[in-house]
Amino acid sequence: MEPFNDLSYKELDGWFEENHSEALEVFFKSSLRQHKELSKLDFNKGARYFFEENFIPTLVGSPKETLFTGYFESEVFGSLEKDEEYKFPIYKKPLNIEKTKKWFSRREIEEENLLANQGLEIVYLKSKIDLFFLHIQGSGRVLLKDGSIIRVGFEGKNGHKYVSIGKILISRGVFETNTITQKKVKEWIFDNPEQGDELLLENPSYIFFKIISDLMDSDGPMGTMKVPLTPLRSLAVDPNFIPLGTPLWIEKNGDVPLRRLMFAHDTGSAIKGLKRADIFYGTGKKSEELAGNVVDFGRMIILKQRK
Numbered sequence: 001m002e003p004f005n006d007l008s009y010k011e012l013d014g015w016f017e018e019n020h021s022e023a024l025e026v027f028f029k030s031s032l033r034q035h036k037e038l039s040k041l042d043f044n045k046g047a048r049y050f051f052e053e054n055f056i057p058t059l060v061g062s063p064k065e066t067l068f069t070g071y072f073e074s075e076v077f078g079s080l081e082k083d084e085e086y087k088f089p090i091y092k093k094p095l096n097i098e099k100t101k102k103w104f105s106r107r108e109i110e111e112e113n114l115l116a117n118q119g120l121e122i123v124y125l126k127s128k129i130d131l132f133f134l135h136i137q138g139s140g141r142v143l144l145k146d147g148s149i150i151r152v153g154f155e156g157k158n159g160h161k162y163v164s165i166g167k168i169l170i171s172r173g174v175f176e177t178n179t180i181t182q183k184k185v186k187e188w189i190f191d192n193p194e195q196g197d198e199l200l201l202e203n204p205s206y207i208f209f210k211i212i213s214d215l216m217d218s219d220g221p222m223g224t225m226k227v228p229l230t231p232l233r234s235l236a237v238d239p240n241f242i243p244l245g246t247p248l249w250i251e252k253n254g255d256v257p258l259r260r261l262m263f264a265h266d267t268g269s270a271i272k273g274l275k276r277a278d279i280f281y282g283t284g285k286k287s288e289e290l291a292g293n294v295v296d297f298g299r300m301i302i303l304k305q306r307k
Contacts, residue, residue: 007057012249012301014259020047023233023261027247030227030234030265051261055303057249066275066300068252070291071236071268073221073229073283074140076130078123078150086124088131090142091115093156093208102159105204109158122209123150129189132200133182135207138268139221141283151212153222160204162269168202182292205269220283223266231282232258236266241274247303250279254296261303275300 009015024047079086094115097103104114123142125131134140139153166185169175175184189196212222220229223236225244235248242248244264252258262279271278277300281291 005059006304007059007301009052009057012057013251015249016048018048018259018261020051020261023047023247024050026230026233026263030225030230030245030263051247051303053306055247055305058302058304059299060274060302066277066298068250068254068258068277068279068294068296068298068300069270070279070281070294071137072281072287072291074130074134074137074288075284076134076140076142077126078142079145080123082121082124086126088125088128089115089121090123090125090131090134090152090209091120092122092210094118094120097156097158097208104158104206105160106158106206107201107204109206110201122152122211128197128200129186132203133186135205136270138207139212149217151215151221152209153212154207155210156208157269158204158206158208160206162205163203164270165199165203168199178295181295183289220280223280225265227265229265229280231280231287232260233262234265234280235262236268236271236278236280237264238272238274238276239264239267242302248277249299249301249303250277251299251301252279252294252296253298254294256290256293258298 077086078090082089104112109115123144125134125142134152139151142150142152144150166175166180166182169185169188170177170180174188189199215222215228220231220234223229223234224239235250237244237246237248242264244267246264248262248264250258250260250262252260258279266278266280268278279291279294281287281294
């Protein structure tokens with residue numbers, strides 16, 4: 001079992017420079033929004049005090065162990081009608097899938113066209129690569145030809161375990177662990193179309209989507225906690241180790257260090273274990289570029305509620 005070490009707030013790098021008022025607003029709207037009496041707190045004077053009085057910073061295990069990656073809400077081009085340009089469908093979940101059983105793999109679904117012509121198509125995308133990475137992100141915005149937007153989110157999966165194509169490329173010597181990024185993986189697939197198509201099929205997990213209609217355009221995507229995600233405040237964790245709603249202090253190193261109070265709002269199929277976290281960077285290409293370059297280590301400190 002990992003050792004738990006209580007810390008003082010003076011031991012948190014950057015704590016006193018944080019915008020605690022902004023973090024507290026996110027906290028009220030999401031993690032403990034049901035505590036109505038907390039809204040009476042003076043944000044300007046009492047936000048840092050609120051966290052310090054109600055939570056104990058607790059380091060689990062040794063420092064500088066947590067692996068941080070980044071994720072984002074995709075923006076991809078699509079069409080409601082299939083044609084020569086838009087031919088890669090986003091599918092709704094078939095009715096005959098049982099949650100407790102494995103269904104067909106990605107390879108079987110795509111090579112045998114198992115979902116085609118059943119009325120399950122939501123929208124068609126231009127790029128097979130965009131479709132694959134939309135499956136990894138689990139939600140996104142589809143920009144249609146007329147300028148309108150469809151938002152899609154996770155509805156279900158085929159029951160197969162997620163396999164990282166990045167780790168496959170590392171094992172084959174294409175990239176090194178400390179240099180691989182999502183952007184580089186996408187570029188390799190684009191530059192090596194035959195090998196790239198085969199690589200995509202090596203991840204047997206397949207995601208089904210639904211149209212999301214209850215979010216404003218300004219909202220982030222809906223996280224596992226059923227609240228819209230907030231850029232650089234929302235974190236995906238493994239809920240087997242960290243309960244959803246938990247405040248966490250992040251000390252991410254790397255080329256772009258990050259010291260930030262964040263909240264466990266989401267989960268991810270690739271986020272497993274206590275020492276793993278995925279930082280939500282926002283929506284669109286700029287957020288994709290920022291998130292795609294994050295493969296950094298650092299400290300993640302749980303803010304444990306005082307008894």
